[in-house]
Amino acid sequence: EAGVAQSPRYKIIEKRQSVAFWCNPISGHATLYWYQQILGQGPKLLIQFQNNGVVDDSQLPKDRFSAERLKGVDSTLKIQPAKLEDSAVYLCATSPPGLAGFEQYFGPGTRLTVT
Amino acid sequence: GEDVEQSLFLSVREGDSSVINCTYTDSSSTYLYWYKQEPGAGLQLLTYIFSNMDMKQDQRLTVLLNKKDKHLSLRIADTQTGDSAIYFCAEIQTGANNLFFGTGTRLTVIP
Numbered sequence: 001e002a003g004v005a006q007s008p009r010y011k012i013i014e015k016r017q018s019v020a021f022w023c024n025p026i027s028g029h030a031t032l033y034w035y036q037q038i039l040g041q042g043p044k045l046l047i048q049f050q051n052n053g054v055v056d057d058s059q060l061p062k063d064r065f066s067a068e069r070l071k072g073v074d075s076t077l078k079i080q081p082a083k084l085e086d087s088a089v090y091l092c093a094t095s096p097p098g099l100a101g102f103e104q105y106f107g108p109g110t111r112l113t114v115t
Numbered sequence: 116g117e118d119v120e121q122s123l124f125l126s127v128r129e130g131d132s133s134v135i136n137c138t139y140t141d142s143s144s145t146y147l148y149w150y151k152q153e154p155g156a157g158l159q160l161l162t163y164i165f166s167n168m169d170m171k172q173d174q175r176l177t178v179l180l181n182k183k184d185k186h187l188s189l190r191i192a193d194t195q196t197g198d199s200a201i202y203f204c205a206e207i208q209t210g211a212n213n214l215f216f217g218t219g220t221r222l223t224v225i226p
Contacts (some may be wrong), residue, residue: 093157
């Protein structure tokens with residue numbers, strides 16, 4: 001079974017530029033999460049989708065971050081404009097039906113550096 | 116609150132046992148997890164324990180839960196160099212279905 005795929009793996013941008021990350025979940029996984037992991041910290045949830053609907057986006061800085069999950073499969077996370085403090089690894093995770101939250105499978109992450 | 120705390124570093128010699136500790140503050144936690152993160156990789160679920168259990172063993176891994184003290188530990192027997200990684204404790208609280216992670220413990224195994 002293929003795992004959670006993310007791209008790109010690395011991205012370097014200047015502050016005030018825009019960036020987008022992509023996540024392809026494990027086939028059949030209905031729940032999808034985006035986490036932000038700042039260096040030296042544990043991951044923190046940004047947004048959670050159930051199919052193509054948002055379940056929780058309370059920690060998403062909506063003035064600059066947006067995310068969508070069209071057709072309930074792939075998801076994109078966008079930052080516009082980026083700030084220095086957005087430098088982090090952005091992790092996508094998915095859960096199979098009926099096990100939302102209890103079993104989360106993580107992708108390798110996208111490491112963003114904002115200069 | 117959902118504070119989850121871990122010590123930052125642990126070094127052990129190859130073949131010894133490692134014990135990684137975690138404390139959490141939310142007594143409504145239902146499941147508690149241990150994840151492993153190797154350099155440049157995502158998080159790998161190692162094991163989890165339901166809050167009504169006090170111990171779970173899975174091969175070289177033993178999880179102990181002291182719910183009264185809100186303390187969780189992960190013991191790795193016969194630690195190998197391949198166990199070098201960052202270990203995260205995480206919890207799910209009642210009514211929620213997202214994870215709250217600790218700060219991670221970097222385990223270094225000395226050959």
